[in-house]
Amino acid sequence: MSPTPEMEPCDNCDSCKGFNQSRSYNIHELDAASNNSVEDIRSLIEQVRIPPQMGQYSVYIIDEVHMLSSAAFNAFLKTLEEPPRHALFVLATTEKHKILPTILSRCQIFDFNRIQVQDIVGHLKYVALSENVFAEEDALNIIAQKADGGMRDALSIFDQVVSFSGGRITYQQTINNLNVLDYEYYFRLVDGFLRGDIASSLLVFNDIIHHGFDGHNFVAGLSSHFRDLLVCQDPQTLSLLEVGASIRDRYQKQTTDCSLEFLYKAIEIASKCDTGYKQSKNQRLHVEIALMNMANILREMQEKQALLNAKEHLQQARVSNALQASAIPNAQPTAKTQEQASPSSTPSPEKSSIRERIIGNMPKISDALSGKPLVNKQEAQKTENPTSNRSKPFDEKQLDSAWKTYRENQKTNTRLYTMLGSWVVKKIENELVEFQLTNRVQFDQFDSYREPIVLFLRDVLENDTLNARPVVAEAPKKKTLYTQSEKYGFLAEKFPLAETIRERFKLDL
Ligand SMILES: [Zn+2]
Incomplete structure (x- = not known):
């Protein structure tokens, strides 16, 4: 009025x-x-x-x-x-x-947000004070989190806890009462993960289950624990951490031990475990596998890094060797004399020129077309390069099994795997292996397959003088053409000009 x-x-x-x-x-x-x-x-x-x-x-x-x-x-x-x-x-x-x-469109719209945890805690403090109830701040925090942004829920939970605890609300009582998992478990688990300690994480999980907690809730809690550690990493996101002051310090302490990569990986594993939990037949094992994976994160990261380092090292060595080889084309005799003078002082020049030799030895396509014999220059060079480390003789059978292994390794690449399966591999001379390819296209592309194949066979057969030469197998007449490359091979054979065009315009299928 x-x-x-x-x-x-x-x-x-x-x-x-x-x-x-x-x-x-x-x-x-x-x-x-x-x-x-x-x-x-x-x-x-x-x-x-x-x-x-x-x-x-x-x-x-x-x-x-x-x-x-x-x-x-x-x-x-x-x-x-x-x-x-x-x-x-x-x-x-x-x-x-x-x-x-x-x-x-006919309404004025007012959006109300969830009440922030701190604000709920503030209000609960006020209520506790005016009702003469002692309450630990961490306990109020748990209540506020459980209420999930609703003050009405927060007050009714508060009421419930007060009646159970008889006027003194402690953190321990509250988590027992509300069936909330103690932060302590998560801190212990992450410490275990950082040590790579699989056994302790499984034991902690066992303890949690024995206290009657649900595995799915535990996984969700663990995810948010990682999330809280992640927001602690950056001062900008620190405000997103909604925990009590005493626990905040512990988060900040633990997050200094974690790398960002570790946290990302851990969150990923946890969320995968979370989504797959309901479908899993053995839910306990499902969580345990996730825990084991988390405890393995750091180890895996280290292994990956070591592998990367080794690869980089090898690559650098190759590049510098290739540079040396191309900068001084006539350096080989000198290198050889040096080698003769001090045979163990320098690493074998053989390795350094592998690439050069492989590329240098490519038979010209035009030669092959014009019917010139595919003589491999390697044969000639072989005698000039007595510096090979290994020259173990091998027979057809060993070659065969080495080739099979190589092919098996390519199984993930179905196309390549099938193509390799169509090749016939034969030992021609002591160290020369002939690859009978199905068609001309494969022959032309053989360069790109050669290096890994040759290096692999050399390693397995312990023979560094081994080399490969491609030939196109005599195609049986009236063969059905299935793949694009088979069809192209057929065309190219019939119309050599097609191949010339392909080459000149650098086309591929
Ligand atoms: Zn009035």
Whole structure:
């Protein structure tokens, strides 16, 4: 009746008193969750037409308005469009997206957010103080987190804990009471992961299960623990950490031991475990595997790094050797004399020129086409390079099994694997291996396969003078052409010009 200058209620007039005592006729509440039919809305519309007995407005609060059926919504639309002067509607919902756009467009929208954990804790502190209840801050934090942004829930949980703990709320009592897993477990687990200690993490998990906790909740808790450690890594995201002050220090301490990569990996494993949990037949094992993987993260990272280092090292060595070889083309004799002078001082020049030799020895396609014999220059060089480390003789059978192993290694690349399977591999002379290829295209592309094959065979057969030469196998007449490259090979054979064009324009299939 007489609002304050800030448009707040006066709390003195009949209207305010009526509202405060929940007996105001100006305020009507409808729970749309249970009154969601067209009939319910019709009777509401009837009611809306009646002007208030006292005051100027009638306020209609429709809770859970998204629960209205679409027919009810449509019946309501007309009243919303042209409401009587005295009617005010308050539509409340947690799911705004379910409201028809035509309704939304007629509303003023106010978004309410979840209450922050700190704010809930602040309010609970105030309640505890005025009710003369002693409460540890960590305990209030747990309650606030459990309430998930709702003050009403927070207060009812608080109430429950107070009645169990008899006026003294401690952290330990609260987590026991609310069936919340102690932070301590997570800290211990992560310490174990960082040590690579699989056994201890399995034991901790066993302990957790014995205390009656659900594995799925545990995984979710562990995920958020990693998430909390992650937000501690960056001062910018530190504000996203919603834990009590005493535990905050522990997070900050533990996060200094974790690398970002470790945390990313751990979160990934945890979330995979979380999503797969319900489908798993043996859920305990499912979690245990995730724990083992987490305890292995650092070890795997180290191994990967070592492998990378080794690869880089090898690559650098190759590049510098290749540079040396190309910079001084005539250096070999000198190198040889040096080698003769001090045979063990320099690493074998053989290795350094592997690449050069392989490339240098490629038989020219035109030679092959014109029917020139495919003589491998390697044969000639072989005698000039007596510096090879290994020259173990091998027979057809050993070659065969080495080749099979190589092929098996390529199994992940189905296309390559099939192609290698179509090749016939034969030992021609002492160290020369002939690869009978299916068609000309393979022959032309043999360069790109040669190096890994030759290096592999040399290693397995312990013979560094081994070399490879490609030939195109005599294609049986009237062979069915299946693959693109087979078809192309057939065409190229029939029309040599096609191959010339392919070469000149650097085309590939
Ligand atoms: Zn008043």
